[in-house]
Amino acid sequence: KNQVEQSPQSLIILEGKNCTLQCNYTVSPFSNLRWYKQDTGRGPVSLTIMTFSENTKSNGRYTATLDADTKQSSLHITASQLSDSASYICVVSAGTGANNLFFGTGTRLTVIP
Amino acid sequence: DTAVSQTPKYLVTQMGNDKSIKCEQNLGHDTMYWYKQDSKKFLKIMFSYNNKELIINETVPNRFSPKSPDKAHLNLHINSLELGDSAVYFCASSQDRMVGLGEQFFGPGTRLTVL
Numbered sequence: 509k510n511q512v513e514q515s516p517q518s519l520i521i522l523e524g525k526n527c528t529l530q531c532n533y534t535v536s537p538f539s540n541l542r543w544y545k546q547d548t549g550r551g552p553v554s555l556t557i558m559t560f561s562e563n564t565k566s567n568g569r570y571t572a573t574l575d576a577d578t579k580q581s582s583l584h585i586t587a588s589q590l591s592d593s594a595s596y597i598c599v600v601s602a603g604t605g606a607n608n609l610f611f612g613t614g615t616r617l618t619v620i621p
Numbered sequence: 622d623t624a625v626s627q628t629p630k631y632l633v634t635q636m637g638n639d640k641s642i643k644c645e646q647n648l649g650h651d652t653m654y655w656y657k658q659d660s661k662k663f664l665k666i667m668f669s670y671n672n673k674e675l676i677i678n679e680t681v682p683n684r685f686s687p688k689s690p691d692k693a694h695l696n697l698h699i700n701s702l703e704l705g706d707s708a709v710y711f712c713a714s715s716q717d718r719m720v721g722l723g724e725q726f727f728g729p730g731t732r733l734t735v736l
Contacts, residue, residue: 595662
């Protein structure tokens, strides 16, 4: 069964600290993996997209890693800011087609001063 | 200058009514989508529409129907609304003709409440 699981479900960290969010998937075949940031009351915004051959990809203070062998991805946030408070959603594509997109339930990150 | 826009932002209606949500993208993208996000924040794709090809998630009730007057618009029409339809609906678009390959750009969402 194709699934995407994220952990932790929620996380609270102090401003300035680093954190890592996890995404494990059982989707097969694998096409790409995306991380989205969703602010409260807004639509998701893409952070990174990684294909099978990419191990890491950065977008500012966000760095995503992918281990296609173990089917795991992580999103590392460096020097967190209050504006990083949001839900982070991992999405895995099994190829083309709307029925081939599998969504995680997200990690709710709260950054406190 | 908004890339993907939706109207209305909030929609409150009675059970049994028919309603529509409009979506427009000015990015020149080829593919548009509708998503439903439930109270647990789980995103679920409902439809994708590309070059007049509609791909439907088989779990979506046929009370939901997307309508695309042109490449820049994909509206969502819902018949006989039910309590369980209450959710936030997101429209999205992507450049790729092949659904699932490229980056998707999301609209701000429409919060639908069925009473």
